[in-house]
Amino acid sequence: MYSILLAIFSICAVIFIETKQFTFYYKLVNIYSIFEVLIFTIFFRILLYTSNLKRISFLLATIFVFYNLYYLFQKQGFTIYPLLFEFSILIIFIFFYFFERINYLDVDLLKRSEFWINSGLFLYFTGNFFYLIFSLSEINQESKLLLLFIYCTITILKNLIISIGLSLPEKSNNPDNFLPFADELEINTHQNNPNPG
Amino acid sequence: MYLQVDSSSISRLMLIGTLGMLSLAVGIIVFVIFHQRKVIRFQMQMKQLEAEKQQVLLDASIRFQEEERQRIAADLHDDAGPLLATARLYLNENLVNLEKPQQLQNIISAKQIIDDAISLIRNISHSLMPPTLKNFGLESASSDLFQKINGSGVINATARFHDYRERLKVEQELLVFRIIQELVNNVLKHSSAGFIHLTQNANAEKMFFRIHHDGNGIVHADFERLNKASHGLGLKNIASRIAVLNGDIFFEIDPSQTYYKVTIEVPKILPV
Numbered sequence: 001m002y003s004i005l006l007a008i009f010s011i012c013a014v015i016f017i018e019t020k021q022f023t024f025y026y027k028l029v030n031i032y033s034i035f036e037v038l039i040f041t042i043f044f045r046i047l048l049y050t051s052n053l054k055r056i057s058f059l060l061a062t063i064f065v066f067y068n069l070y071y072l073f074q075k076q077g078f079t080i081y082p083l084l085f086e087f088s089i090l091i092i093f094i095f096f097y098f099f100e101r102i103n104y105l106d107v108d109l110l111k112r113s114e115f116w117i118n119s120g121l122f123l124y125f126t127g128n129f130f131y132l133i134f135s136l137s138e139i140n141q142e143s144k145l146l147l148l149f150i151y152c153t154i155t156i157l158k159n160l161i162i163s164i165g166l167s168l169p170e171k172s173n174n175p176d177n178f179l180p181f182a183d184e185l186e187i188n189t190h191q192n193n194p195n196p197g
Numbered sequence: 198m199y200l201q202v203d204s205s206s207i208s209r210l211m212l213i214g215t216l217g218m219l220s221l222a223v224g225i226i227v228f229v230i231f232h233q234r235k236v237i238r239f240q241m242q243m244k245q246l247e248a249e250k251q252q253v254l255l256d257a258s259i260r261f262q263e264e265e266r267q268r269i270a271a272d273l274h275d276d277a278g279p280l281l282a283t284a285r286l287y288l289n290e291n292l293v294n295l296e297k298p299q300q301l302q303n304i305i306s307a308k309q310i311i312d313d314a315i316s317l318i319r320n321i322s323h324s325l326m327p328p329t330l331k332n333f334g335l336e337s338a339s340s341d342l343f344q345k346i347n348g349s350g351v352i353n354a355t356a357r358f359h360d361y362r363e364r365l366k367v368e369q370e371l372l373v374f375r376i377i378q379e380l381v382n383n384v385l386k387h388s389s390a391g392f393i394h395l396t397q398n399a400n401a402e403k404m405f406f407r408i409h410h411d412g413n414g415i416v417h418a419d420f421e422r423l424n425k426a427s428h429g430l431g432l433k434n435i436a437s438r439i440a441v442l443n444g445d446i447f448f449e450i451d452p453s454q455t456y457y458k459v460t461i462e463v464p465k466i467l468p469v
Binding site: 098101102108109110119122123126127128129130131133134142143146147150154 | 205207208210211212214215218219221222223225226229230232233234236237
């Protein structure tokens with residue numbers, strides 16, 4: 001669902017940039033941020049066990065939505081604060097997840113796909129934090145290229161780690177005591193009736 | 198947010214900041230993985246130790262049951278069986294051919310033997326489930342037990358219950374009685390004691406039983422060591438009964454070094 005959302009917004013962003021409709025592009029970024037945080041809030045509400053952490057994540061998401069809506073309707077032009085807030089919130093959500101997983105010892109973390117997804121996202125948000133802060137500074141071409149290099153490297157790293165998580169095998173639905181041989185009752189039935197049907 | 202800073206400084210700051218944040222993130226992720234694995238490993242070890250302990254207690258319990266059954270079977274076979282067989286000899290078909298005085302003598306002998314068999318079977322039954330415990334409670338059954346021991350003349354045995362107005366539940370009384378029986382048997386068999394004394398006290402939540410004796414005893418470290426050993430079923434049975442009661446037992450020597458004490462603590466309410 002997140003990938004579909006990203007694809008739709010990316011296409012729209014490209015269209016707005018190509019047609020130089022930057023006001024719509026900035027508003028699109030705000031709207032995308034709202035949807036992104038809502039999707040991640042739902043994702044973490046499913047992952048987290050502790051009800052208090054769920055409530056806190058819901059509260060933070062609500063505050064973010066109103067904050068972003070304020071910038072969407074009141075402010076003109078692009079500002080970095082909503083994105084910084086979004087990154088901070090998502091980093092906090094991931095911290096909640098890691099904090100819980102240390103205390104809930106059900107299975108090895110490396111075998112869980114959501115751990116890899118969260119690790120990839122964690123590296124992405126922390127790595128791009130400084131990129132965000134400096135992205136609007138008056139910098140020369142060399143620094144812009146460095147920014148782009150950092151952003152692309154971190155995005156590639158994030159996607160690689162997330163794809164490792166998504167490629168992990170799912171839990172088998174077969175019961176643990178699945179017998180690798182026929183049940184003796186079936187063998188007896190077969191012996192009694194060698195020509196079934 | 199616009200920063201009017203030298204571009205090369207910005208580039209350096211960006212690189213250092215990004216690398217710093219990435220290192221922190223990687224450090225956190227690695228810490229979470231290793232910490233969780235360490236705690237999982239520790240929990241697995243604890244579970245394994247617990248499972249081993251349960252297995253030892255279960256094995257001891259099963260072996261103790263088998264030994265009890267063998268003892269009862271031996272008592273019935275070796276004592277009750279021959280007695281009844283002898284009584285049968287006196288009451289065979291030839292009895293009608295004998296003279297009347299001889300008939301009477303045979304009947305009296307057979308009756309005497311049957312009385313002995315009844316008494317023997319009653320003793321076996323009482324050792325399985327003392328009727329005094331079922332009908333009159335732990336205090337009476339313990340006093341009865343200690344009176345019988347005292348009556349043998351081998352050892353001076355007394356029991357005193359200070360506060361048993363509020364009785365324990367039936368299943369608790371049986372378990373405590375078995376523990377007291379086992380401890381008393383151990384004292385009689387191994388300690389060469391001159392006296393053995395049982396006391397009982399209680400507070401709002403718990404009941405306390407204490408056995409004192411002046412023979413060769415064990416302290417708590419010895420109890421734990423013997424409990425872990427493969428032999429010694431009696432102590433393992435005591436340990437498993439204490440666990441069922443959710444109680445505690447402690448072996449110690451009095452500071453005066455003249456007698457040993459075993460203290461049993463039992464909560465008044467059984468866990469659900």
